[in-house]
Amino acid sequence: xxxxxxxxxxxPGIWRGNQRAQTAEDAxxxxxxxxxxxxxxxxxxxxxxTEVLLARQGIGELRxxxxxxxxxxxxxxxxxxxxxxYVPYAAALAAVGIDLKRLVVAKPQSAADAWWTAEQALxxxxxxxxxxxxxxxxxxxxxxxxxxxxxxxxxxxLFRHARAAQDRSPAALRLLLEPATEGLAVxxxxxxxxxxxxxxxxxxxxxxxxxxxxxxxPVLSLVHS
Amino acid sequence: xxxxxxxxxSLSLEVxxxxxxxxxxxxxxxxxxxRTWVVACNDVAEACGVRVGMAASAAQALADDLIxxxxxxxxxxxxxxxxxxxxxxxxxxxxxxxxxxxxxxISTCLSLHRGLANLLKQARCGVGEMGYxxxxxxxxSSHGAWLLAKAGIEKxxxxxxxxxxxxxxxxxxxxxxxxxxxxxxxxxxxQTLGDCLHLPRGGIARRFGQALLDELDLVLGRLPEARAFFxxxxxxERSLELPAPVHDAEALxxxxxxxLPELEGYLTLRQAGVQELELVCRHERRNNTVIKLGFAKPTxxxxxxxxxxxxxxxxxxxxxxxxxxxxxxxxxLPLSASSADLFQKSREADGDLLLERLRIxxxxxxxxxxxxxxxxxxxxxxxxxxxxxxxxxxNRHRPLWLLPKPLPCHDGRLKLTSGPERIExxxxxxxxxxxxxxxxxxxxGAQLWVYCDRVSGEWYVHGVFA
Numbered sequence: 247x248x249x250x251x252x253x254x255x256x257x258p259g260i261w262r263g264n265q266r267a268q269t270a271e272d273a274x275x276x277x278x279x280x281x282x283x284x285x286x287x288x289x290x291x292x293x294x295x296t297e298v299l300l301a302r303q304g305i306g307e308l309r310x311x312x313x314x315x316x317x318x319x320x321x322x323x324x325x326x327x328x329x330x331x332y333v334p335y336a337a338a339l340a341a342v343g344i345d346l347k348r349l350v351v352a353k354p355q356s357a358a359d360a361w362w363t364a365e366q367a368l369x370x371x372x373x374x375x376x377x378x379x380x381x382x383x384x385x386x387x388x389x390x391x392x393x394x395x396x397x398x399x400x401x402x403x404l405f406r407h408a409r410a411a412q413d414r415s416p417a418a419l420r421l422l423l424e425p426a427t428e429g430l431a432v433x434x435x436x437x438x439x440x441x442x443x444x445x446x447x448x449x450x451x452x453x454x455x456x457x458x459x460x461x462x463x464p465v466l467s468l469v470h471s
Numbered sequence: 472x473x474x475x476x477x478x479x480x481s482l483s484l485e486v487x488x489x490x491x492x493x494x495x496x497x498x499x500x501x502x503x504x505x506r507t508w509v510v511a512c513n514d515v516a517e518a519c520g521v522r523v524g525m526a527a528s529a530a531q532a533l534a535d536d537l538i539x540x541x542x543x544x545x546x547x548x549x550x551x552x553x554x555x556x557x558x559x560x561x562x563x564x565x566x567x568x569x570x571x572x573x574x575x576x577i578s579t580c581l582s583l584h585r586g587l588a589n590l591l592k593q594a595r596c597g598v599g600e601m602g603y604x605x606x607x608x609x610x611x612s613s614h615g616a617w618l619l620a621k622a623g624i625e626k627x628x629x630x631x632x633x634x635x636x637x638x639x640x641x642x643x644x645x646x647x648x649x650x651x652x653x654x655x656x657x658x659x660x661x662q663t664l665g666d667c668l669h670l671p672r673g674g675i676a677r678r679f680g681q682a683l684l685d686e687l688d689l690v691l692g693r694l695p696e697a698r699a700f701f702x703x704x705x706x707x708e709r710s711l712e713l714p715a716p717v718h719d720a721e722a723l724x725x726x727x728x729x730x731l732p733e734l735e736g737y738l739t740l741r742q743a744g745v746q747e748l749e750l751v752c753r754h755e756r757r758n759n760t761v762i763k764l765g766f767a768k769p770t771x772x773x774x775x776x777x778x779x780x781x782x783x784x785x786x787x788x789x790x791x792x793x794x795x796x797x798x799x800x801x802x803x804l805p806l807s808a809s810s811a812d813l814f815q816k817s818r819e820a821d822g823d824l825l826l827e828r829l830r831i832x833x834x835x836x837x838x839x840x841x842x843x844x845x846x847x848x849x850x851x852x853x854x855x856x857x858x859x860x861x862x863x864x865x866n867r868h869r870p871l872w873l874l875p876k877p878l879p880c881h882d883g884r885l886k887l888t889s890g891p892e893r894i895e896x897x898x899x900x901x902x903x904x905x906x907x908x909x910x911x912x913x914x915x916g917a918q919l920w921v922y923c924d925r926v927s928g929e930w931y932v933h934g935v936f937a
């Protein structure tokens with residue numbers, strides 16, 4: 247390789263197919279090295295939308311985010327949870343290191359209000375992160391959220407059902423989550439700087455384990471009368 | 472000493488007109504000697520041919536849509552007091568000169584407002600924002616400044632010698648003396664203050680009384696002056712009569728904005744911020760509509776109050792036309808000086824504003840923080856929190872999601888992975904529970920928090936380890 251070519255390749259505007267994109271956008275480390283490795287900038291994109299797609303709740307989708315949320319809660323700025331499907335449980339959130347003083351929950355009545363709330367939270371720049379569970383997504387609404395995240399320089403996380411995987415989306419990062427034997431399998435459907443073919447398995451902290459099971463036989467048959 | 476005098480020359484009109492965005496022909500009349508005369512009219516009315524000194528009936532004949540109001544001295548007085556409250560943002564030494572004057576001692580607060588020119592600019596801006604007009608003048612004596620302002624000479628004079636040079640040319644009619652004295656002066660050919668000053672003092676005192684001499688001396692700063700300063704009221708409540716009943720919230724917002732500078736002055740004087748505001752809309756023959764505004768933290772920032780006011784009014788549907796608007800500060804709390812804003816991180820300020828905006832649209836109860844509560848029953852171990860404090864009793868054995876209500880579990884293929892944790896509590900308040908909790912995995916790989924009710928023996932899902 248000639249010296250002239252080398253100097254051209256060092257230009258920050260040049261991206262080579264075999265490396266992940268070097269983004270000017272600062273990234274929030276996920277706390278999982280295997281995942282950071284695959285994400286542009288080495289973490290969640292701040293100032294952009296991240297879409298998390300999953301077929302059902304409870305496979306570790308929040309535990310994937312809690313290390314970052316805990317770190318963000320040390321700084322000022324809200325962690326806004328818009329239209330969560332269940333009750334965010336205070337004792338468990340405190341246990342993973344999230345400062346409850348930074349957490350704010352919004353329960354809008356209608357889908358339109360929920361989209362509005364998410365957009366306001368992103369645009370205001372007053373939030374470290376926004377987590378939203380929104381219904382009736384369409385491309386226009388998604389685009390508005392992505393723009394709001396850029397304006398407010400805020401990390402926006404949108405939880406959606408896995409069947410939305412085929413839809414077009416303006417989000418900077420799209421992940422599909424599936425349960426795996428040793429944690430959580432994360433497939434990167436879209437990222438800045440080229441596709442990734444293989445899912446990465448993230449070893450999540452175990453859910454609620456503390457006490458050893460005293461019983462020898464862990465399989466229980468629940469017969470509902 | 473440096474005094475700033477503000478002369479509100481059109482106050483009798485402005486008490487009626489300042490709530491309207493678009494001026495309509497307006498004349499203020501007064502009854503004198505059995506007839507009703509026009510004592511003031513605005514430009515729009517003047518363009519129709521209405522003049523001061525005209526009979527009210529003649530004025531009405533000239534302009535069909537002329538709004539005629541009887542002069543309201545008590546409203547003027549109230550307005551002046553409101554203006555004095557507003558002036559509190561510049562200096563604590565504010566003195567009233569009824570019916571239409573304010574005198575501010577500003578020598579001590581010039582550097583705070585970055586110089587006289589800047590202070591005058593701010594004052595002019597504020598007066599305009601509230602819907603008033605004033606002539607302003609500065610002089611080393613309050614009487615001097617007041618004479619200049621009344622004469623319409625908008626100058627800032629700090630040198631007593633220069634003040635004298637200007638004062639001598641002013642007509643004696645500007646003096647605050649009884650008409651007999653003014654007529655007497657005219658008879659002897661003294662038309663200007665200069666003429667009076669040239670006359671022998673002894674002669675003036677004998678003929679017109681000591682009061683005239685004293686006033687001249689006060690103007691020139693030769694006599695020490697004693698002024699009573701305005702004491703701000705303990706609470707803030709200001710009303711604004713609208714020139715015509717208003718139905719849309721947009722026009723109401725305009726009127727409400729007129730009152731904000733006064734509120735800001737009041738809060739500055741009290742070194743306080745407002746946390747709750749009430750906007751009362753008075754209707755004809757109907758109960759008042761009360762619109763409440765709550766702030767996440769006490770604030771005195773007029774811009775922020777205005778923003779919230781706009782959003783609130785934008786979502787308010789008025790049931791009837793409004794004739795009077797009242798702004799009341801219902802919860803005022805001390806605010807530790809402006810240095811708090813200086814060092815406060817802007818993100819925190821943005822955060823408060825965000826919460827306020829969300830609460831306006833979604834409702835007060837739809838936006839909240841969460842904290843732990845000291846109760847063993849999982850459904851009572853958390854609660855919404857509103858204040859700045861959060862109880863945070865961490866528990867590693869709890870799921871991140873709690874189901875709002877335990878769901879009966881019909882799935883026979885759950886795999887229990889840890890447990891049990893026995894929770895028995897609440898027998899004393901009727902909400903007693905006796906449960907064995909387990910972590911379970913369903914066939915899709917989801918981690919659930921399930922329990923077996925020890926009374927009925929049935930299984931329920933109570934949480935999700937997301």
